[in-house]
Structure formats: C-alpha cells, structure tokens
Amino acid sequence: MSTLEPGTDLPPQEYVVTRADLVAYAAASGDDNPIHQDEEIARAVGLPGVIAHGMYTLALAARAVQEWAGGPGRVEQVGAKFTKPVVVPAGDEGTTVRVAGTVKSVADGRATLALTVTCGEDKVLGMPTAVLRV
Amino acid sequence: MVDQSLVGRTFPPSETYVVTRERVAAFAAATGTPWDEADPAPATFPIVVAFAAMRGLMDDPSVGIELRRVVHGEQRFAYERPVVVGDELTATLTVDTVRSLGGADVIGTTSAVTDADGALVCSAKATLVHSAGEGA
Numbered sequence: 042m043s044t045l046e047p048g049t050d051l052p053p054q055e056y057v058v059t060r061a062d063l064v065a066y067a068a069a070s071g072d073d074n075p076i077h078q079d080e081e082i083a084r085a086v087g088l089p090g091v092i093a094h095g096m097y098t099l100a101l102a103a104r105a106v107q108e109w110a111g112g113p114g115r116v117e118q119v120g121a122k123f124t125k126p127v128v129v130p131a132g133d134e135g136t137t138v139r140v141a142g143t144v145k146s147v148a149d150g151r152a153t154l155a156l157t158v159t160c161g162e163d164k165v166l167g168m169p170t171a172v173l174r175v
Numbered sequence: 176m177v178d179q180s181l182v183g184r185t186f187p188p189s190e191t192y193v194v195t196r197e198r199v200a201a202f203a204a205a206t207g208t209p210w211d212e213a214d215p216a217p218a219t220f221p222i223v224v225a226f227a228a229m230r231g232l233m234d235d236p237s238v239g240i241e242l243r244r245v246v247h248g249e250q251r252f253a254y255e256r257p258v259v260v261g262d263e264l265t266a267t268l269t270v271d272t273v274r275s276l277g278g279a280d281v282i283g284t285t286s287a288v289t290d291a292d293g294a295l296v297c298s299a300k301a302t303l304v305h306s307a308g309e310g311a
Contacts, residue, residue, distance in 0.1 A: 056207060065205035070223050096222050098205040103218035114215040118268050120251025
C-alpha cells in the first residue's frame with residue numbers, strides 16, 4: 042500500500058453471490074429477514090426476487106478493500122448507501138458483484154478510496170467509501 | 176409517524192456479544208473473506224452487534240416502528256481498532272435524526288460498539304427507512 046498515489050486505479054474484484062451464501066450470511070450475522078432467502082416472500086413485498094442483504098454487498102466491498110490493503114485490520118472507515126438491490130437467482134451460478142476502486146487522496150498515513158460497486162449495469166451502493174491506514 | 180421526541184434518545188445496551196473463533200470464521204466464510212485465526216475479524220463484522228442494537232430500537236413498543244416496514248438505507252463504520260477473537264462487545268444506540276421523506280420516516284442512528292473495558296471499538300451509523308403503515 043505504500044505505493045498508493047492519488048488517482049491510482051485499484052484492480053477490480055469480482056465476487057459471485059449465490060443463495061447459499063445468503064443463507065450462510067443470515068446465520069452468521071443474525072439478519073434472517075426472509076426476503077434474503079425466500080423467493081415467494083420477496084415477490085410478495087414487491088421485490089423482483091431474492092435480494093442480497095445490503096450488508097452482504099458492503100461486506101464484499103470491504104473484502105475488496107482488504108485485498109487491496111494486502112491484509113486485514115487496516116480499514117479505518119467503510120460505508121455506503123444501499124441504493125439498488127442485488128437480485129440473486131436460484132442455483133449455483135448466482136450473480137456477480139464487481140468492486141472497483143480509485144485512490145482519492147493520501148494524507149497523514151491514510152488513503153481515502155472511492156469505490157464503484159456494481160451488479161450488471163446497476164450501481165448497487167451509493168457513495169461507497171473506505172479509508173485505510175497505509 | 177415516528178415522533179421527533181425520539182431524537183437524542185439512547186437505548187439500553189445490547190446483550191454482550193462474545194467474539195468467538197467460530198463466529199468470525201462463519202462470517203468470513205459467508206462473505207468469502209480470507210481469514211486466519213490470528214487475523215482480526217472482517218471489517219463489517221461489528222454489524223452483528225450493531226444489528227442487535229437496531230433490533231432493540233425496532234422491538235421497543237414505545238417507538239412505533241414495525242420491523243417489516245424497515246429498510247436499511249445506509250451503513251457506515253468508523254473503527255478505533257479492529258475486532259479480534261475474545262472481544263466482548265456491546266452496542267448502545269442513539270437516535271440522531273428523524274426526518275420525514277415521501278411518506279416515510281428516515282431515522283439516523285449511531286451505535287457505539289464498546290469492549291469489556293467500555294472502550295469504543297467502532298462507531299456504526301445506520302439509516303433506517305420506515306415506510307408509513309396503511310393499517311395492514
């Protein structure tokens with residue numbers, strides 16, 4: 042991370058998300074809202090299908106940041122708005138979330154990253170940001 | 176409608192959450208985050224504690240929030256230090272703002288996640304969007 046400079050594009054990360062991942066995440070996080078697991082319930086509340094927890098997508102963004110940081114424990118801030126749902130179809134293929142990042146600024150041993158988190162053509166997180174110790 | 180008097184109210188701390196190897200491993204596996212036993216927990220792991228504090232807010236009958244009408248609008252974490260196995264964490268939620276927006280209440284909250292010594296581990300800001308009920 043010591044070579045990070047403002048304007049640096051970080052290598053985009055792509056992560057496959059399946060319904061099995063969401064079931065595992067529900068158990069691990071305690072967020073067992075059925076819209077993240079059950080197609081019928083998701084459609085009944087007007088969603089296009091089972092959607093990932095917003096926090097699941099944010100966890101993937103943090104996973105990319107950890108990858109770029111070269112290891113865990115260096116994140117000082119991470120956050121986003123949950124602007125569009127990530128629809129996860131049944132089956133092993135799931136869907137793919139892509140996390141791209143650019144170094145916005147480096148100062149006082151900290152790098153501020155601007156992230157772009159997409160699923161297909163949709164930006165699924167609004168104003169996703171992260172600050173790292175470098 | 177959620178009452179403006181909610182602003183500034185701090186709710187009782189969540190139950191103590193013990194960060195075990197198994198719990199971190201399960202969270203890391205579910206999110207595909209590379210993790211070794213000696214590592215700190217993945218960055219968004221404190222949501223498990225913050226979420227319990229949010230449930231406390233939503234389950235309080237005096238607040239008037241129905242869980243099924245709540246959407247998680249925004250989440251931001253600021254860390255004092257990473258979470259590690261062995262931590263005993265509690266989250267204490269304060270309501271910062273209540274705004275009305277297009278028939279929904281937008282509730283801004285901050286949960287202070289603290290360790291067994293009472294030291295701040297991270298601050299978790301969440302925005303909860305509560306859509307108006309129609310008597311259903």
